[in-house]
Amino acid sequence: MKRVVVAMAAIAALAAAVVLWRRWKWSDEKDLAGEVEKDGATENLCLLEFEKKPQKSFRRVLADNSYKAFKHLKREEDSREISSERHAFEYEITLLLEQGPELPKFFCRDICPDLSVPYVWVSTKDQLESLAKILQNEHVFAVDTEQHSLRSYLGFTALMQISTQEQDFLLDTIALHDVMSTLQPVFSSRTICKVFHGSDNDILWLQRDFHIYVVNLFDTAKACLVLSKPKKSLAYLLENYCGVYTDKALQLEDWRTRPLSPEMMQYARADAHYLLYIAACLVSELEKKSEGVQADLVREAAYRSNAACLQLYSKETEPSGMDSTAVSLYSRYSDIHRHDLKKDHEEIELIRRLCVWRDLMKRKGLNRVSLTGPKASRALFVQKFSCKAPVYHNCRIYASDGRLLCYSDQRKIEWYLRRGLAKIVEEDPLAVMLLFEPKGRPEDEDNVFYVQSKKNMCVGCGEKSHYLRYRIIPSCYRVHFPEHLKSHRSHDIVLLCVDCHEVAHSATERYKKQVAMEFKVPLFVKKIVGSGEKMVPSESIGEEEVGVSPLQLRTAAMALLRHGRVMPPDRREELLMTVKSYFGGREISEQDLERVLFVGMSARERRRLEKKRGLPLRPMEAANSSEEERTGDRDGEEDENNRSAISAGSAGHSIATCNKISKKLSLLGHGVHGKQVVEHLLKEYGDDGVLQFCQRWRQVFVEAIQPRFLPSGWDIMHRGRREFGEFSVYSSSGKNAEQSSQ
Structure with a gap:
């Protein structure tokens, strides 16, 4: 108590x-x-x-941050109470769903319109009323919105774009927030078709901010679904139908900014300006496809579009x-x-x-x-x-005869200078000349990639404000390549922005599953088996499937350590049985749970976890870790008592189950899978098999990202083989020189 x-x-x-701090803080806030x-x-x-938060100046706030239910529009002719579950225009939308709308002719021209037509910036009530009159006389217009939700519970509409067949309008919905309901009659009219792309969210946002309800809608994204298009994004449609490339990173800009930058203005206009032409193209394709399948696909697309109009906005209560x-x-x-x-x-x-x-x-x-x-x-x-500094320094390395060998980063240049293997020939930008004859030259590889300067930007969309390194060949495979196929090979490491990185990563994970099925090598280690202090090899257990997944084992131990005392007894017992199966069924202690956290980890992962949990690194393990870092992975020399036995399932293609796993190889990821795949490729096909494997991954990357800014000379068929010269750390003489210098 x-x-x-x-x-x-x-x-x-x-x-x-908090109250006192607030009063004191606000007193001097302005200064x-x-x-x-x-x-x-x-x-x-x-x-x-x-x-500055412009939403604080809004007088008509329909959805606030409270837990009060949202009140939808009540029409004057409707005598029933306002309900959060009743749509004000349900009758009109239902009628369209039953009878089908008569779609207008979206665009009268056969060619895609350009952006040469001037736009109108609408920011006053009078301008908004004039626009409403213009739209009342239209049969169709396109709509898009830009939202702002940073540091906001609900977000708000910061900009609206409306395009007719003759003109583009950009509406400053921040300045017009309290009077935007002026457009309500236009948007709810059954006789005027509104064209959106991906309207699901826009419909809800318009209800939330302005009590605007959309009736008679044609959604180009829904049309893409009916046509079974490979992609349904607006960027895809703009590129394929209009030849227009847009930087979708601008979608995440701060749209509260006034005035908008030229790039933001161009992006906002393009989203709505081309939409009527794209809709016309899609309707034409739907009509042609309907003839072949004996179905009204135009009506199907319109039905799906108008069904979305029945959505009702709601918020947490x-x-x-x-x-x-x-x-x-x-x-x-x-x-x-x-x-x-x-x-x-x-x-x-x-x-x-x-x-x-x-x-x-x-x-x-x-x-x-x-x-x-x-x-x-x-x-x-x-x-x-994201990278905190430029990745490409574009330093130049020349041969002794003055021919350009490659562009490099500053760290590699310094490596040559420290060892007296090069001399500086230019300071800014830095350039050096080698004092020895290199083993190979760019023309030997028939590739100009390494003699081209590179830009610090996303190779997919051209984003320059931020970027991350992305490895086109996943590390779980590449780390097991022979040195002459992976060392100093920058061809397959590119820069991507966060959005492109996410797309590429998703494509990579999907293709990994295909590789796993093709080679019959599971992505994850299926089972590991232990019996307390000593691990039991999987072959000695018999045909019965025993053991536990290393990921499942570690997750169970972590949950028991964190929440074991407060979780339901049944769930606790289930997790305990998972951990007990690893220890041969015996009772376990908290010390056992702590030990399980390290099972399957590589030496590097173990050191990182020990540091995070404040555990001392054991002297013997520290010595072993240092030795591993110096000498690398030596197959056959691992301590069998320190690694769990592995049951990876049927490997197929003569890939034997791997029982001797390097301490540097984690069992929690795809490392074991990658090792077995590469070993199989080298055994069956040699270096050519690995090179063809790399080409497949480059093809996956290109199809996923459709990069427009790859460096000159980048090639899917690139041959990455490399020979090492006398001073390379990978040659025998180079290794001896490196050890003597240390």
Whole structure:
């Protein structure tokens, strides 16, 4: 009871402190904000205390941050009560679904329109009313919106683009927020067709912000589904029908900015400007395809489009996720060796209440340090993982006869200079001349890739503000290639922005599954078997499938350590049985659970986890780790007692189950799979098999990303074989020189 009283008092004191801090902070906010802006540091503040939020000036807010249910539009002729589950235009939409809309002729010209026509910026009430009159006389117009959701619970519409067959309009929905309902009659008209692309979210956002309900819709994304297009993105349609390339990274820009940059203006116009022409092309294809299948595919696309109009916006009416958050916080910071279920539940309940209180304070604006929403997560990801400095330094290396050998980074140049193997011939940009005759030259490989300068930008979309390295050949395979096929080979390492990186990674994971099926090598180690202190080889166990997946084993141990005391008994017993199966069925202790966390990890992963958990690195393991880093992986010299036996399933293609696994090879990822695939390729086909395998991965990358900014000389058929010269660290003489210098 005493603990409860103390905790409640702490919460009350914290609330009082927040109120006092808020009053003090706001008193000097204007002066401090001015100083920050004067220093030019506003954009770099992580907390963004003084960020201008235009939504605070909105007078007509239909969806606020509270937990009150959203009230939908009630039409004057409707005598029934306002309901969060009733659509104001349900009758009109249902009629369109039953009878089918008469689609207008979207575009009268046979060629794609360009952006030479001037646009109209709409930012006043009078301009908006004039636009409404123009749209009333149209049979069809295209619509798109740009949203802002960074540091916002619900987000809001920051820009609307409307295009007719004659003109483009950009609506400043921030300035017009309180009067945007002027367009409601136009959007709800059954006789005017509205063309969207991917309308599901736009429909809800228009309801949320302006009580605008869409009736009579044609969605080009739905038409793509009916036509079974390989892709349904607007970028794909723009490229294929209009020959227009757009930078979709601009979709994530801050659309509250006024004035918009020329790039943002161009991007916003393009999204709606070409939509009517694209819709006309898709309708034409639907009509032609309907003749072959004896079905009205145009009506099917229109039906799917208008069915989406029946969606109704809703928002949370009570806090969610607080229970799991409280349990997670408690298990992370509590004493894992204490077992008192009653006190555990009391403290978890206090943490839950504190989480609810904090959520309410944030929603009321008292806690002004908030960073929420998917765009915020993306921004943090970019900040954490993107390259912090240019990747390509474009330093030049010349042969002794003055011929350019390659472009390189500064670190490689310094390696040659430290060993007296080169001399500087130019300072800016840095260039050196080798003092020895290199083993090979670019023309020997019949490839100009290595003698071309490279740009620090995404090779897919051209994004320059951020980028990450991406390995086209997955590391789980490449790490097992012979040195002469992987060393100093930058051809298959490219730069991608976060969005392109995600697309490429998804394609890679899908193709890995195809490789696993083709070579009959599972992606993950299927089972590992242990019996306490000593591991049992899988062959000695018999035909019965025993053991446990290393990932499943580690997940079970982690869950028991963190949440074992508060999880349901049945679930706890299920996880205990998973861990016991690894130890031969015997009873386990907390020390056993701690040990299980390291099962299947490589030496590097073990060191990282020990450092994170504050565990000392054992002297023997530290010595072994250092030796591994110096000498590399030596097959056949591992300590069998330190690695689990593996049962990887049927390997096929003469790939034997691998029982001797290097300490450097993790059992938790695809490392074992990659090792077996590469070993099979080398055994059956030699180097040519590996080179053809690389070409397949390059093809996967090109099909997924459709890169437009690859360096000159990059080629799917690139031959990556390399011969090592006298001074290379991979030649015998080079290794001896390296060891003597150390």
